[in-house]
Amino acid sequence: MPINLNKIETCYLCGTPLSVPISKDHVPLLQIYAKEIRKMQNLNLLKFPVHDDCNKNFQHDEDYFVHTLFPLGKNSKSGESLLKENFTKRVSR
Ligand SMILES: [Zn+2]
16 A cells, blocks of 8 residues: 555654654655766655654764765665765865
8 A cells, every 4th residue: 555645644753743844854865875876767765744853853863874884885886876976075075
């Protein structure tokens, strides 16, 4: 049975009822796909409604997760693209 994202009433990040302001959170994480890959593929990721504060508060956890694991994918097209994209960001700062 498909998920009706318009009928979701609970923030999956904190488990409490949704209330404004609400934002959308990509599932799985958007940032595990390099922009190059996202341009080549229609990923059609799910976007779950979440509290805006929850979305912002979990951002550092997502960043940590991705930056810890992306070097492990260096032998794949997706992993190489992600490594190149993140290395380029760090060098240009
Ligand atoms: Zn929440």
